[in-house]
Amino acid sequence: MASPEQGGATPPPATTSSHGFGWYVLRQLGVRLRQLIVLLLVVSTVLFMLLRSTGNPALVMAGENATPQQIAEIEAFYGLDRPLPVQYVTFLSQLARADFGTSFSSNRVALELVLERIPATIQLAVVAIALNLLLSLFIGGFLGARPWRPERRATLVAVLIMQGIPAFVIGLLLIQIFAVQLxxxxxxGNQHPLAALLPALTLASFLLPRTIRLTAANVEDAMSQQYVRTARAGGAPGAVVLWRHAMPNALLGTLALVGVQFGFLMGGSLIVETIFAWPGLGLLLVQGVRSTDFPVIQASVFVIATLVYVINAVVDILFPLIDPRLKARWS
Structure with a gap:
């Protein structure tokens, strides 16, 4: 089909006006559910094979001075002495019931251990996203509204430098300054009311550069639009033009990115949670890897993959509610 630049007619956007936005949501939910099932099956299978190739957890549980008979008894108790295909079939049957077995380390149901850690990880992700969004709006708005100012270049250079610094380095610097020295x-831990601030700032520092650059680019584009020029011609102050006219439209792309970042934080905060001993999913997964705790590792990865996919899917499905231009297609 010829493109508009080649003189061809632009095809009308696909709509489902006869059913509306509700039908679109239901259809997308069905598609995403099928994709999620396939994703979890593939991830769980690959993880199952990788874990069985890393070593024998019975050696870790038995200890250094264990006899071969003791190791064999542990293997028989947890079914690790069975052929790999038999273990895989058993694993799939348990996976269908969301049963990952009992933790090798704590002798508790692995899925219960994982579910207990979700609130702490969500708390950390929410605080990090809030800090990321707040700072990005102000810094990105400043950069986008004043593209000709010399201080914009200096601020942009600082943002680019921050993008090259690993998050764990910033975390260690924050600990040294705000916890050790000051x-x-x-x-x-997470016992203090302000305990989430330093790890959340560490995570936000990883997200900030990209969010600031996107917000600045969107604001700069919005400031060149006709409705902004009209507001300026009407005598509106610069702050009103930026925050009331340009920023609401520039914010749409930023919100889409923030939604994706929130899904990333649910599974991408392993190092930060370990540095700050934050009792979330990331720390539990690291502890499970250290102790070769297969059930905890499998349950953690399963839950993290589910959360990341669901969050991203919800953002994709509901984004037309935020963007009026997309919502109009389903009215």
């Missing part, structure tokens, strides 16, 4: 904020 003693203002705690750096371990």
């Amino acid at each position: 003693g203002w904020l705690p750096s371990i």
Whole structure:
């Protein structure tokens, strides 16, 4: 089909006006559910094979001075002595019931251990996203509204430098400054009311550069639009033009990116949670890897993959509610 630049007619956007937005949501939910099932099956299978190739957890559980008979008894108790195909079939049957077995380390149901850690990870992700969004709006708005100012270049250089610094380095610097030297904020655990601030700032520092650059580019584009020029011609102050006219439209792309980032934080905060001893999913997964705890590792990865996919799918499905231009297609 010829493109508009080649003189061809632009095809009308696909709509489902006869059913509306509700039908679109239901159809997308069905598609996403099928995709999620396939994703979880593939991820769980690959993880099952990788874990069985890393070593024998019975050696870790038995200890250094264990006899071969003790190791064999542990293997028989957990079914690790069975042929790999038999273990895989058993694993699939348990997976269908969301049963990952009992933790080798704590002798508790693995899925219960994972579910207990979800609130802490969500809390950390929400605070990090809030800080990321707040700082991005102000810095990105400043950069996009003043593209000709010399301080814009200096700020942009600082943002690019931040993008090249690993998050764990920033986390260690924050601990050294605010926890060790100044003693203002705690750096371990989540018992203090302000305990989430330092790890959330560490995560936000990883997200900020890309969010700031996207927001700045969107604001700069919005400031060149006709409705902004009309507002300026009407005598509206610069702050009103930026925050009331340009920013709402520039914010649409930023919100889409933030939604994707939130899904990433649910599974991408392993190092940060480990540095700050934050009792979330990331720390539990690291502890499971250290102790070769197959059930905990499998349950953690399963839950993280589910959360990341569901969050991204919800953002994709509901984004037309945020963007009026997309919502109009389903009215």
